[in-house]
Amino acid sequence: MNAPAPPRQPLSPAARMGVDYGPLVVFFAVNSFAPGSQIERVLAATAAFMVAIVAAMGWSWWKVRHISPMLWMSGALVLVFGSLTLYFHDQTFIQIKPTIVYAMFAAILGFGLATGRPLLQSLLESAYPGLTAKGWRLLTINWAVFFVFQAVLNEVMRGWLDWDGWVTFKTWGVIPMTLVFAIANIPLLLRHGLMLEDAKDAPVPPEG
Numbered sequence: 661m662n663a664p665a666p667p668r669q670p671l672s673p674a675a676r677m678g679v680d681y682g683p684l685v686v687f688f689a690v691n692s693f694a695p696g697s698q699i700e701r702v703l704a705a706t707a708a709f710m711v712a713i714v715a716a717m718g719w720s721w722w723k724v725r726h727i728s729p730m731l732w733m734s735g736a737l738v739l740v741f742g743s744l745t746l747y748f749h750d751q752t753f754i755q756i757k758p759t760i761v762y763a764m765f766a767a768i769l770g771f772g773l774a775t776g777r778p779l780l781q782s783l784l785e786s787a788y789p790g791l792t793a794k795g796w797r798l799l800t801i802n803w804a805v806f807f808v809f810q811a812v813l814n815e816v817m818r819g820w821l822d823w824d825g826w827v828t829f830k831t832w833g834v835i836p837m838t839l840v841f842a843i844a845n846i847p848l849l850l851r852h853g854l855m856l857e858d859a860k861d862a863p864v865p866p867e868g
Contacts, residue, residue, distance in 0.1 A: 678716070679716045679717075679719065679720050679731065680716075680731065681835055682712065682716055683709055683712035683713040683715075683716050684830065684831050684835065685831060686708050686709060686712040687705050687706075687708060687709040687712070687827065687830075687831070688705075688827055688828070688830075688831040690705040690708040690709075691704070691705035691823075691824070691827050692827075698823055698824075699749055699751070701823075702751045702823060703745070703746055703749065706742045706745045706746060706751075706754050707742070707746060709738060709742060709754070710738055710739055710742040710743075713734070713735045713738045713739075714739070716731070716735075717731060717732075717735050728783075729782065729783055730765070733761065733765075734761055737757050737760060737761055738757065741753045741754050741756070741757035741760075742754055742757075751823055755818040755826060756815075756818070758810070758811075758814045758830065762807045762808070762810045762811035762814065763807070763808075763811045765783070765803075765804075765807045766804050766808045766811065768783065769783075769800050769804035769807070772800060773797070773801065773804065778800070779800070780796065780799060780800040780803060790853040791852060791853050792852045792853045794852055795849050795852030795853055798848060798849075799845060799849060802841075802845055802848075806841055810834065814830075817829050817830075817833075
């Protein structure tokens with residue numbers, strides 16, 4: 661009889677952060693330092709973003725033989741909308757990609773709430789030890805609302821800011837907001853059975 665396979669080891673919090681948010685930092689850096697006109701910087705940054713997210717997915721697979729569902733979805737849409745940006749020389753495609761990603765995440769979680777399925781746990785692929793069913797439901801509601809907020813906010817910001825302002829917002833505004841929101845949920849979850857040694861271990865979704 662074959663022995664059961666050992667449990668899959670997850671990425672460390674630092675490695676998870678690098679995989680999830682490293683490509684966005686590459687996007688910001690290339691946009692900031694690439695020479696040329698704005699559209700040339702848009703195309704260079706978009707191409708670098710596409711390469712970086714494929715590299716992040718590949719590294720995740722090499723390291724733990726696994727790519728999270730959220731990273732699969734986000735990565736696929738980066739490649740689709742990045743390709744459209746490069747082909748049409750139009751930054752609109754890469755700018756609306758986060759709106760679509762966040763709307764998809766919100767819709768998936770809303771469907772899970774409506775059908776009583778714990779889809780957040782499947783998406784995050786991280787256990788919250790001891791968390792009750794009510795805790796999972798509250799967490800799902802909170803993240804669904806947050807994703808709707810981020811989708812609307814991205815549309816507002818891409819209409820209000822110029823390209824460089826939007827890239828700065830996407831990198832240095834959205835990432836801190838997401839991390840703060842994840843940590844802000846911890847006190848509520850602790851009241852519903854969560855046993856987590858360190859708040860930084862709370863899983864967060866990848867860049868939208």
